[in-house]
Amino acid sequence: MNTPEIRMEILILISVNFFLILILFIMNISNRAKIKKLRNKYNKFMNGLSDVSIEELLDDCIVKVNTVISKNKDLEYQLNAIKRNMYYCVQKVGIVRYNAFDDVGSDLCFSIALLDNNDDGVVISSLYARDSSSTYAKPVSRGKSKYALSAEEIKAIDDARKGHVSNIYDA
Numbered sequence: 054m055n056t057p058e059i060r061m062e063i064l065i066l067i068s069v070n071f072f073l074i075l076i077l078f079i080m081n082i083s084n085r086a087k088i089k090k091l092r093n094k095y096n097k098f099m100n101g102l103s104d105v106s107i108e109e110l111l112d113d114c115i116v117k118v119n120t121v122i123s124k125n126k127d128l129e130y131q132l133n134a135i136k137r138n139m140y141y142c143v144q145k146v147g148i149v150r151y152n153a154f155d156d157v158g159s160d161l162c163f164s165i166a167l168l169d170n171n172d173d174g175v176v177i178s179s180l181y182a183r184d185s186s187s188t189y190a191k192p193v194s195r196g197k198s199k200y201a202l203s204a205e206e207i208k209a210i211d212d213a214r215k216g217h218v219s220n221i222y223d224a
Contacts (some may be wrong), residue, residue, distance in 0.1 A: 147212030166209040172196040
């Protein structure tokens with residue numbers, strides 16, 4: 054082996070290593086700059102715009118969501134209770150105005166049926182005469198009454214059961 058050849062090979066190897074180290078050094082500086090930018094973004098993100106960190110904000114949001122879920126369950130329970138109670142409230146109304154006596158005009162008499170979802174309730178009739186006025190209430194069960202009903206009371210109950218309000222001036 055020749056010493057100048059060995060020296061040349063060593064010089065080439067040293068030069069190649071130097072360039073590789075230089076490239077790695079440049080890559081290292083570039084990576085450090087990128088990591089610094091990412092670290093700054095991460096810290097800014099984790100600290101948020103105010104003094105509250107993202108972790109604290111997320112914890113607060115989770116607590117609020119759990120509170121909303123709990124309140125929603127309570128409201129759903131209350132809504133179901135209201136629906137059950139509404140089943141027995143007046144839901145159907147039928148009214149008929151009429152003239153019961155020939156000597157009195159203006160259809161001052163009426164029959165009104167107030168029924169729940171089971172067609173249970175009451176039919177109220179008011180009869181107006183020239184010198185008196187009488188009001189009657191008759192219980193209704195399943196759309197029928199144990200008392201005798203007038204044609205107007207039957208029509209008021211039928212209108213209520215059908216769920217539509219008839220022309221109150223029709224007899």
